[in-house]
Amino acid sequence: VISSDDELYRVVRTRFEPVRMSAGVGEIMAHGRLLQRRRRLAGTAVVGMMATAVAITLFSAGPFLGGPASAPKNIELASSVEIEDDGDVVLTIRQLVDPHELRTELSKAGVPAMVEFKELSPGAARRCEDVGQPSIPQLSEVISAGSPEPGSDSWVFIIRPALMPDDTTLHLVVFAQPDSNARQTQAKLVKGEPIPCS
Amino acid sequence: MEFAAFYKEAKDDCLRTVTAVVGNCELAEDLVAEAFSKAWASWAKVVNHPVPRAWIVRTALNARVSWWRRFRHELFVGDWLEGQQPSYEDTFDRFPDDQIMTAIRALPQRQCEVLALRIFLDLDTETTARSLGIAPGTVTAHLARATRALRDCLASNLEQEPLP
Numbered sequence: 001v002i003s004s005d006d007e008l009y010r011v012v013r014t015r016f017e018p019v020r021m022s023a024g025v026g027e028i029m030a031h032g033r034l035l036q037r038r039r040r041l042a043g044t045a046v047v048g049m050m051a052t053a054v055a056i057t058l059f060s061a062g063p064f065l066g067g068p069a070s071a072p073k074n075i076e077l078a079s080s081v082e083i084e085d086d087g088d089v090v091l092t093i094r095q096l097v098d099p100h101e102l103r104t105e106l107s108k109a110g111v112p113a114m115v116e117f118k119e120l121s122p123g124a125a126r127r128c129e130d131v132g133q134p135s136i137p138q139l140s141e142v143i144s145a146g147s148p149e150p151g152s153d154s155w156v157f158i159i160r161p162a163l164m165p166d167d168t169t170l171h172l173v174v175f176a177q178p179d180s181n182a183r184q185t186q187a188k189l190v191k192g193e194p195i196p197c198s
Numbered sequence: 199m200e201f202a203a204f205y206k207e208a209k210d211d212c213l214r215t216v217t218a219v220v221g222n223c224e225l226a227e228d229l230v231a232e233a234f235s236k237a238w239a240s241w242a243k244v245v246n247h248p249v250p251r252a253w254i255v256r257t258a259l260n261a262r263v264s265w266w267r268r269f270r271h272e273l274f275v276g277d278w279l280e281g282q283q284p285s286y287e288d289t290f291d292r293f294p295d296d297q298i299m300t301a302i303r304a305l306p307q308r309q310c311e312v313l314a315l316r317i318f319l320d321l322d323t324e325t326t327a328r329s330l331g332i333a334p335g336t337v338t339a340h341l342a343r344a345t346r347a348l349r350d351c352l353a354s355n356l357e358q359e360p361l362p
Contacts, residue, residue: 005345008345008348008349008352009316009317011298011352012298012302012317012348013214013317013318015298016214016217016218016298016318019210019213019214019217019223019226020209020210020213021209021210021213021227021230021231022227023209023227023231025201025202025205025206027231028205028231028234028235028238029201029202029235029238031231031232031235031238032234032235032236032237032238032239033238033239034235035235035236035238035239036238036239039239
């Protein structure tokens, strides 16, 4: 018999005991850092933000994956890799062009990586085949995923190269459908060289 | 107080509070994770809040869009993605027993919030009132009604399944 309010509350607390957060503080802080960055971007001139950045400029020959040569020229920053004061690397992807150049820039920023952009036909599976190359659990600490920047289709990722174990490589595969802005990113942190997505 | 220590100390109670109100562990975790992330991004402000845990719960319950859900389940789950979104209707092991959840979910929303803040965060009437933006007298009335309803609901089931 539940004899008092306190006893009733104790019963409820006991029943809720198994309910526990699964997210580690590292994941929370990584996402918080992204929110903080978005807020800074909203309040600070982009020119100022880029002043200390190591940036790359990829000039798009088309709107998607290199696109046809006849596509309208669209001169803009397709991707950028910036190093922040604390060593974090901010990867911003605006258009899916030249993954090899992006890999080079990530490497310059201290992030061994393989980047792949995949164009999907409608209904195709948005995932790579399991090739038996296990992902290292530190992935969620190494990279926090982004969502579109306010008012744009850009995706922001914050990468912490200092947390990458020795001899590991970050494998990013971005899937997109040409007729929509929907994208999905798969990530894996692997020992050695990643096996390309197929 | 350092954020990491605060998170460690408060995360589970905040999750239980939000779970009781929204009725779904997975949705609650998304909302609470997003709220803690916002707290980290504004830690200088949140740490000076009279009751930071109440700030977390209020922020979580106010959330309308869970970016965190995509972060955890669509992008980086620690391994390759399956390319499918799990449903919030998915059942999983952490969910409290149906008896308790059914009783709590049967309460009106405001009563549920008042009860959850008392049970899991141990907030007093004044703090609960400030957190929810209602009068202390209203908190007292809601808590009394919610407690009575919960007791009646559980009592009817006790004979069938004794509580621990």
